[in-house]
Amino acid sequence: MKAVLLVGGEGTRLRPLTCNTPKAMVPVLNRPFLEHVLCHLKNNDVDTVILALGHLFKGVVEYFGDGSKVGIRVIYSVEDQPLGTAGPVKLAARHLDGRFLVLNGDIFSPFDLKNMVRYHTHLGSTATIALTPVENPSAYGVVEMDAQNRVQRFVEKPKPGEARSNMINAGTYVLEPKVLDLIPEQSKVMFEHNVFPTLLSSREPVFGYDTHGYWIDIGTPEKYLQLNLDLLNRQAEAKSTIGKGTVIHRTAHITGPVVIGDNCEVGSGVRLVGPVVLGADCRVGAGSILRETVIWPNSCIGDSCSVQGSVIADNSRLGDRVRAEGRCFISDHVEIDSGVCLDPGARLWPGTHQQSQ
Ligand code: GTP
Numbered sequence: 501m502k503a504v505l506l507v508g509g510e511g512t513r514l515r516p517l518t519c520n521t522p523k524a525m526v527p528v529l530n531r532p533f534l535e536h537v538l539c540h541l542k543n544n545d546v547d548t549v550i551l552a553l554g555h556l557f558k559g560v561v562e563y564f565g566d567g568s569k570v571g572i573r574v575i576y577s578v579e580d581q582p583l584g585t586a587g588p589v590k591l592a593a594r595h596l597d598g599r600f601l602v603l604n605g606d607i608f609s610p611f612d613l614k615n616m617v618r619y620h621t622h623l624g625s626t627a628t629i630a631l632t633p634v635e636n637p638s639a640y641g642v643v644e645m646d647a648q649n650r651v652q653r654f655v656e657k658p659k660p661g662e663a664r665s666n667m668i669n670a671g672t673y674v675l676e677p678k679v680l681d682l683i684p685e686q687s688k689v690m691f692e693h694n695v696f697p698t699l700l701s702s703r704e705p706v707f708g709y710d711t712h713g714y715w716i717d718i719g720t721p722e723k724y725l726q727l728n729l730d731l732l733n734r735q736a737e738a739k740s741t742i743g744k745g746t747v748i749h750r751t752a753h754i755t756g757p758v759v760i761g762d763n764c765e766v767g768s769g770v771r772l773v774g775p776v777v778l779g780a781d782c783r784v785g786a787g788s789i790l791r792e793t794v795i796w797p798n799s800c801i802g803d804s805c806s807v808q809g810s811v812i813a814d815n816s817r818l819g820d821r822v823r824a825e826g827r828c829f830i831s832d833h834v835e836i837d838s839g840v841c842l843d844p845g846a847r848l849w850p851g852t853h854q855q856s857q
Contacts, residue, residue, distance in 0.1 A: 501617065504589050507534065507605035508554030508579055513720050516831035516849045517813055521787040522556040523718065524605050527565065527796055528728055529744075529759050530779055531717060535570060537605065542572045544613035550595050550604075552588035554579040571590045576609075584690045590683040597677075601690055602691070606718050608727055611711040613672070619709055620674040626704040627679055629673035640668035641692050643708050651706040654697060670711055687747060721847075722831040725811050728738060728794045732757040732775030743780060761797060785820065802838060812818030 509517045511523035518526065524534040537691070541549055547591030549572055553560060554701040557578050567574030569582075589602055599620075601613065609632065613666065620628035629651065631643055642663040644653040655663040669692060682698055683689050699706050718724040735757060742748065743762035749759075756805040757773025764778055767786040772778075776790050779797030788805040795801070796813045802820035814819070824830065826844030836854040846855060 501599070501601065502548045502550065503541055503594050503601035504550045504552055504596070505534075505537065505603050505605045506552050506575075506585055506588060506691040507550050507560065507607070508588060510555045510582075511719075512608070514718065514724060516596070516847050517721055517724065518827060519850045520556075520832055521557055521813070524551075525559050526718065526724060527777075527779060527794075528608075528718075528759050529731055529777060533608075534560065534605065535563070536608065537603070538564075538570045538574070538671075540573055540610050541603075541613070542570060542700060543755050546572065546601065546613070547596075548573040548575065550575045550577050551593045552577050552586075552592055553580070554582055582688060582736070583743055585689040586683045586689040586691045586695045590680060592686060592687070593680050594803070597675070602673045602675060603654075603740070604717070607671045607715070608653055608718065609672070609711055609713070610672060611713050611715075611716040614712075616672070616709050617674055619836060620707070623707050624705060625674070625707045626676045627699055627706045628674040628709050629696070629706065630790075631708045632669040632670040633712050634664050634668050635666070637663060637668050643667055643669055645708045647706050648809050649710075651696075651700060651708055653700075654692065656692065668712070670715055671717065672711075674709075721811060722827060725792075725809070725827075728777055729775045729792055732759065732777070738772070749786075766812060767803070777857050779814065796832070811843060811857065 506852040507524040511518035541732045555775045590749045642655040644665045705754045731807045740758040742760045745763040746764040751768045752770040754772045758774045760778040761780030765783045769787045771789040773791040777794040781798045782801045785803035791808040793809045799816045801818045805822045808825040812830045813832040816834040818836045823841040828842045828846045830848045831850045834852045849850045
């Protein structure tokens with residue numbers, strides 16, 4: 501089966517982490533997010549993935565090449581200008597033959613896609629939309645269905661009381677080829693606003709499929725951090741992973757699940773309180789504490805720092821005694837002088853030099 505993966509968005513809400521890194525390539529447990537998604541597709545009988553790219557596409561192509569690294573065939577379809585969610589699928593149509601999948605490329609939801617395809621086929625559906633329940637649907641597209649799960653109505657970002665359901669569009673679709681006929685060439689078109697409502701008004705069978713289980717979109721830094729912590733907590737029973745060439749001082753203390761990349765240096769008296777992810781070639785100076793934190797490769801934390809509930813992207817440098825506690829999101833190539841205490845929620849952009857007052 502073939503799948504189109506939408507990975508061409510700008511990821512503005514995930515800034516400053518996505519200023520120089522495409523959303524698809526942000527590291528999750530030290531592997532690009534997209535690699536996790538491709539592995540899931542491979543395990544669900546998808547043999548070919550068409551990556552619909554636009555913004556910052558080169559890094560994706562360089563890393564995945566023809567896909568042999570993950571054991572799946574990868575084809576690239578690159579847009580000159582953003583075509584939304586459905587426009588890129590039309591652009592990729594020449595690579596498709598028969599029933600296919602479309603997935604938003606920023607969602608982690610390891611549910612059984614094979615079962616969803618069986619459900620779609622069994623019902624004779626034209627379009628089947630994966631659904632997930634949320635407590636507060638006000639930021640999402642709600643899908644209302646009848647008792648047989650046939651979709652009746654879409655309510656985009658409903659106000660309180662406006663929607664009769666808390667099931668939202670989970671960003672994965674099984675589609676029949678005739679859906680492609682509804683998408684104009686080279687136009688910005690959205691499944692959510694254009695294609696699916698048109699299918700409903702022409703009385704085509706559109707069904708919802710409850711994915712039951714973990715679902716998160718990594719649209720914001722908070723959710724990106726959450727995914728890393730959740731995945732590590734889930735494997736809490738498993739042994740922590742320490743990369744090749746990494747040196748951990750005998751007085752350093754590690755508790756909880758951690759993933760440490762290759763060639764890192766963890767100094768004396770350091771406390772890593774997992775979940776913690778440390779990318780390759782990082783250094784953590786003596787006496788520092790890292791808790792519930794993700795550090796990307798090639799960054800350096802000085803002595804006696806405290807980094808908690810935060811993310812530091814690649815090639816950043818923290819001096820000694822720096823405090824970044826509580827949802828601090830520090831981009832790549834940032835320098836922070838010794839003694840700086842960041843306000844909770846601080847966001848530092850690439851190239852920032854944060855000086856002490
Ligand atoms: P924000 O700028 O933060 O809203 O992020 P985004 O641009 O990624 O948009 P959104 O979260 O709405 O997109 C959902 C999925 O569709 C993501 O995987 C995006 O990469 C993808 N996407 C959004 N717009 C486009 C587009 O114009 N072309 C392609 N190929 N993919 C897109």
